Amino acid sequence: MRKYQGRKSLDLALLEIDTKITVLSSQVQAVFKDSMKSFYNKDLKRSQKIIEEDILINNFSKEVETQSIEIIRDQAPLASDMRKLTSLIFVSQELERIAD
Template sequence: MSIREKFQSDLDELKNSLLELGTLAEVAMIRAIDSLKHQDLEEAKRIITDDYKINELEKQINERAILLIMKQAPVASDLRRIVTVLKVSSDLERVGDLAVNIAKSVEHMGSTPFLKKIEDIPLMASLAQKMLANVLDAYYKEDTVLANTTAKLDDEIDELYGSLIQELLELMAVHPKSISQITQLAFICRYIERIADHATNISESTIYLVRGEQYRLNA
């Protein structure tokens, strides 16, 4: 195997590891929302415990990426691929952290019945999860069209976030004794909105990877 072939093989391995990290982050988010819907405190604890897998894989990816830069002194296009790996891995690790934050809010609320049916929050979460799945696909295929169109979903999530926060504020006035639960639900809405922001970041990184230019989507 030539030096170039070995370098390309290393880049491919990095890409595959990044997609594995993406799957772990996406699954963590799905599990966190399920634990919310079912008030599954044991599952919430498991999500928090399992976060080390995401953190460890991100660390491994970053170390391998930096080592490639140091050993190979890559040209501009190859360096862009490695820089993109570092940026995307950071966003995915943050998605994992946000899933943990959701699980911690579930733990904090405990088994006290919800004031209202939890429907709109999972709806917003499903849109964020769709964004995450699509941007990972866009990154893998280097599809700038998919990256761009997926980022537009962030506007819909922002609208849902705004309406949910308004509804929760109104509930506080009616149910002052349930402020703790309402506050945690507001936190969860914010965590989901942030996950969508990280998915948008990955869209921007994908466009940077392909075109070599920085783009701000939904600015």
């Protein structure tokens, strides 16, 4: 469990979450493209790989959510930081849903 203290550590934690959202977005985009190719080519092996990757994406999304909640709990961010964190949680959930 991480303990966040001070504005600088909050900024670093927010940057880390931003980076993870970017990674998650790239993963979802790749899976989406693969799923379209798999569907078009009726490729069952690729489809199975996509299902396995979905599990990883689900776990990564949960990690982002958990880390965001820990930041909220430990830092008690105000106004814009709180809005940003809750927005990032929603983005993470939507990206995970797209990957499904």
